[in-house]
Amino acid sequence: MAFQELLNQVGSLGRFQILQIVFLFLLNAIAMSHIAMENFTGAVPSHRCWVPILDNDTVSDNDSRILSQGDLLRISIPLDSNQRLDKCRRFVQPQWHLLQLNGTFSNVTEPDTEPCLDGWVYDRSNFLSTTVTKWGLVCGSQTLNSVSKFSLMIGIFIGGIVYGHLPDRWLSESARWLIMTNRPQKALKELRRVAQINGMDSGDSLTMEVVRTSMKKELEAAKTKSSPSDLFHTPILCKQIYLLSFVRLLALLSICGLAINLQHLSPNVILLQFLLGAVAIPVNVIGHFVLNHMGRKVGQQVILSFGGICILTTIFVPEEMQTVRISMVILGGAVSFLSNASNRLHENELLPTSLRSTALGIIGVISNTGLFMAPLIMMLVAYSASLPWIIYGSCSILSAFIVFLLPETKNQPLPESIHDIRNERKHTKQAKKEDLIIKVTRF
Incomplete structure (x- = not known):
């Protein structure tokens, strides 16, 4: 408990420690905010295939103008296994006969479908634009959304290595670590600096003799590098x-x-x-x-x-x-x-x-x-x-x-x-x- 006694002299929880906590909190908040934002910038909104009869403003078909949007979707987009509009396929041709089937498909023939060759229509009620809507990272390209998140994590990893040394400019080196690496002079300097920031008068009474006496065991162990x-x-x-x-x-x-x-x-x-x-x-x-x-x-x-x-x-x-x-x-x-x-x-x-x-x-x-x-x-x-x-x-x-x-x-x-x-x-x-x-x- 010798080192704890030294900490008590310079202030074990004072202004210096609080400043370090605040600084580390800010650094972590900045890093975590980038990860949290991925839920918004990379969000996948509800989507369906683009269909000419519904989404092309130049279409002037009389039948399409007298039908509701629900009816147009019904004849243009098939239903998935959950009886919801399929997100990745559309009918090759409008299935007008489906309007007469009360929401069920014919048991006689299976209508031909195709992928979303002309793109998708997205629900923009929550997100006006995301990386998914910008680059079409859905259906066959949905795995690329995971790749973009992978790129983010690669950036965080590389950034941690490249810029990991920067906190050493503001954060004091551990006095305990300095003593264990046989650098008691620098440890004494750091302890005095902490005492000064914490407003402790005992900082002036800290001498090399006090450090050597208090950390005798640690200094002996430090000789074996x-x-x-x-x-x-x-x-x-x-x-x-x-x-x-x-x-x-x-x-x-x-x-x-x-x-x-x-x-x-x-x-x-x-x-x-x-x-x-x-x-x-x-x-x-x-x-x-x-x-x-x-x-x-x-x-x-x-x-x-x-x-x-x-x-x-x-x-x-x-x-x-x-x-x-x-x-x-x-x-x-x-x-x-x-x-x-x-x-x-x-x-x-x-x-x-x-x-x-x-x-x-x-x-x-x-x-x-x-x-x-x-x-x-x-x-x-x-x-x-x-x-x-x-x-x-x-x-x-x-x-x-x-x-x-x-x-x-x-x-x-x-x-x-x-x-x-x-x-x-x-x-x-x-x-x-x-x-x-x-x-x-x-x-």
Whole structure:
């Protein structure tokens, strides 16, 4: 707890920490807004084939002028399996005889149909223009809509790598990390700066001697310099990195799959997006208490499982039950966002300070595969409308099972170095051995 005593001297939660939180909040808000906007810029409005008899202003057929729009649609557009206007086909010739069949097709002959050779007519009551209406990304070209979302995720990934160093200009380096990398002078400078921003008078009393005395153990460990290769030469740490990577990969796949495809779950995307943002705030507050009460491991399992169950439940709720359907979507989305935060917390408490940034970078690169896969999985809707959502929900539940293989970190000291990780494993093995001896000698 030596470092905690130093933090208390410079202000553990003051103006400096609040400014960092606000700055990070703004950065995340900008990034998340681009993902959320995909539900609007890439929305797929209701559509049907363009037909000359109804949509060509120059047509002056006497029969078409005396018929209602419903009648014209009836003789121009076939019905799909749900007895709704087909979105991707039209009759080759107007089927005038259908006006006499009371809404049923003739059992004698099947009218010839064809694709929408002249384009589509879109319902513009909610969205005047989207990438879908502009480039005709429907029917045979609907997979290109997922490709456009894939391009967005590629941009986010590349942007994170190229511009990821920019926050270092405004965010102070961790004093704990500086000490663990054997740079106590710079750590002292950062601690004094934090004390000055927080208005703490104790900043002037911080000297190198105080830092060395308080962090004696950490400075001793820092003399053994760690290298990134140690991440893969330490079996227990290597295992944890792989497990954390797959947990975050599956969680991101589920989160992004839901976040960029809300339009497929409810026709009122604007209301759904607003409610999701409003509910996410109290859910994250509740999640804080869940993680502190249940622990990082069990708490994260509950959160990931519940989010996946909400997504799977949404699939089997009939579209007529919109209130239940929207409730499941909102809960699933809010809990999914919480799962990302709980995963990051668990990562930071498992990884040693001296190599934490490197390890998190490796985990980020591996797990960002989930960003790429999320929009591509939606292509499977061409085979089954439920299949993508089954995958999104199942991935969240599967990640909960993987968390079971990770150790608990609640009320445990943060590992400072590779040495601490090895000692922890040694103590764990010794404790298990002693427990086994007690059980054996009890009888």
